[in-house]
Amino acid sequence: MAVPKKRTSKAxxxxxxxxxxxxxxxxxxxxxxxxxxxxxxxxTSFIYELTEEE
Incomplete structure (x- = not known):
């Protein structure tokens, strides 16, 4: 498994x-x-079809 070699700084x-x-x-x-x-x-940027349920 890959392990980091050094500690990552808080920043x-x-x-x-x-x-x-x-x-x-x-x-x-x-x-x-x-x-x-x-x-x-x-x-305008979203196209969908309305399905009518019976």
């Missing part, structure tokens, strides 16, 4: 974590924006 660890969180926040914001536009009927 590098925090920078990586901040990048990961920023990407997650951006994805969540994009999903929320898309959901709002679909609910309001202003969808």
């Amino acid at each position: 590098k660890k925090n920078a990586r974590k901040a990048t990961w969180k920023r990407k997650a926040d951006k994805a969540a914001q994009k999903a929320f924006s898309l959901a709002n536009s679909v609910l309001k009927g202003n969808k």
Whole structure:
């Protein structure tokens, strides 16, 4: 199994974590924006078919 040779500094660890969180926040914001536009009927970047259930 691969093992790191030296300890990762706090700054590098925090920078990586901040990048990961920023990407997650951006994805969540994009999903929320898309959901709002679909609910309001202003969808332009999202195509879907409505299936009518009988």
